[in-house]
Amino acid sequence: MxxxxxxxxxxxxxxxxxxxxxxxxxxxxxxxxxxxxxxxxxxxxxxxxxxxxxxxxxxxEHWLNANDEAESLIKWNDVEFKYYLDRYKYADRYPEFPQDYYRQQAARFLIELNERLKRNRYLCGQQISIADVGIFPFIRQFASVDREWWQDSPFQVVNNWLQSFVESELFTLVMKQQR
Ligand SMILES: N[C@@H](CCC(=O)N[C@@H](CS)C(=O)NCC(=O)O)C(=O)O
CATH class of the missing domain: 3.40.30.10 (Glutaredoxin)
Structure with a gap:
């Protein structure tokens, strides 16, 4: 993108x-x-x-105009959230804990995103930034592990934000180009 x-x-x-x-x-x-x-x-x-x-x-679109928060959110995504996301996705390969546990751990990041998106349209303010574009594909993966759970989850604000990217012209275009 x-x-x-x-x-x-x-x-x-x-x-x-x-x-x-x-x-x-x-x-x-x-x-x-x-x-x-x-x-x-x-x-x-x-x-x-x-x-x-x-x-x-x-x-x-000035995606690089965000403050340092973009960098730290991306780091949180790439390190901690991604760690639990992989375990939530492939819980059968990580039998040390039940799938629920991995989801709960991953959800700490979702709580942060939800709070941010209640305040602002995008993760780092009213303008889109590299944080939104870099992070939403991982939230898309999280949402698709258990769709039913996701639909009833407390993360509806995140879901609306996610949907706006999934339905965006840019995402649709690049997904087509990859096929
Ligand atoms: N932090 C890296 C992660 C890249 C990564 O792990 N990609 C996976 C596919 S999504 C991969 O290439 N895995 C190598 C393998 O499975 O052998 C990046 O974003 O570029």
Whole structure:
């Protein structure tokens, strides 16, 4: 979405993670996706780095104009929330605790987002920022683990915010391009 918003053309190469292409491992030995190789040969190996790079080229909607809160929210998402999200999604692989426990732990982040979105339209204020775009795909995953639970959860404000991104023109466009 950041690349598209910045108007940067990319060639998308789908990767089979069970059979990683030699070229991928040659330019990025850690072997995770996404990876972006620039025309000058530089390689960006983290999605957040790719987003920041793209928006530094062009940022028509001022996604980078948020304060430091955007960075700390993204960190909370990437470290703690993602940890519990993975366990909530694949609870059978983590039998130490029941699925409910992982959901409850993950929900601490949801409580924060819900409070923020009660005050403002977006996570860091009245304007969209990199925090919204970087975080909503993970909330989308969380919501789809147990749709029924999500629909009746206390996170309706988050749900409305999520829906506005899922139904947005930009998201629809980039999801089509990936197919
Ligand atoms: N923090 C990294 C995470 C990348 C990541 O873990 N990607 C997963 C797919 S969503 C992956 O490539 N896993 C490698 C594997 O399963 O071998 C980023 O956002 O770029």
């Amino acid at each position: 950041a690349l598209c918003s910045a108007g940067i053309a990319v060639e998308i190469r789908e990767v089979d993670l069970k059979n990683k292409p030699v070229h991928l491992l040659a330019i990025s030995p850690k072997g995770t996706v996404p990876v972006l190789q620039l025309v000058n040969g530089d390689v960006l190996e983290e999605s957040l780095v790719i987003m920041n790079w793209a928006l530094t080229q062009a940022d028509p």
